[in-house]
Amino acid sequence: MLVLSAYQRPYTKALGKDGILVCHERSLMHRHATESADLFRLSYDNPSTRVDSRLLKQQEQQAEKNREILRQIVYGVEYLAKQGLPFRGHREDKIDFSVSSVNRGNFIALMQLLGKSNTTRASSSLPQKCEVYEQNYTE
Secondary structure (H helix, E strand, O other): OOOOOOOOOOOOOOOOOOOHHHHHHHOHHHHHHHHHHHHHHHHHHOHHHOHHHHHHHHHHHHHHHHHHHHHHHHHHHHHHHHHOOOOOOOOHHHOOOOOOOOOOOHHHHHHHHHHHHOOOHHHHOHHHHHHHHHHHHOO
16 A cells, blocks of 8 residues: 655646646735846846945945045145145134135145146045035144
8 A cells, every 4th residue: 555645646736727836826925036036136147236236336436536536635745745845824823714715725725726627526526625624624
């Protein structure tokens, strides 16, 4: 006598229009799982659409921009040092930095000049960085 377990029975109830497989295929759980699998397949096939690769690319762009800004600052420091020029202007304690026509010192003026003359996006933000520096460190 041969004993059949539940897993060895023929699949007569599984197939057909009201079968278990068709009912499962229509279920919400199956549709969500299929949708998730499709999204995974898309992100696996095209890694540039993944969030982590986008964030990594954005981080690399920001790091390159910061390197370019730092490079310009180092060039300015090197220039002032070779020329023997002071970084600060004369009598900075009496200068009102809210007025744009005031001489703000050699370093700030040089950074603003480099920011205006250089056409790269990173260097064009040097004047704004100088404004932040003035507000934070000259008071």
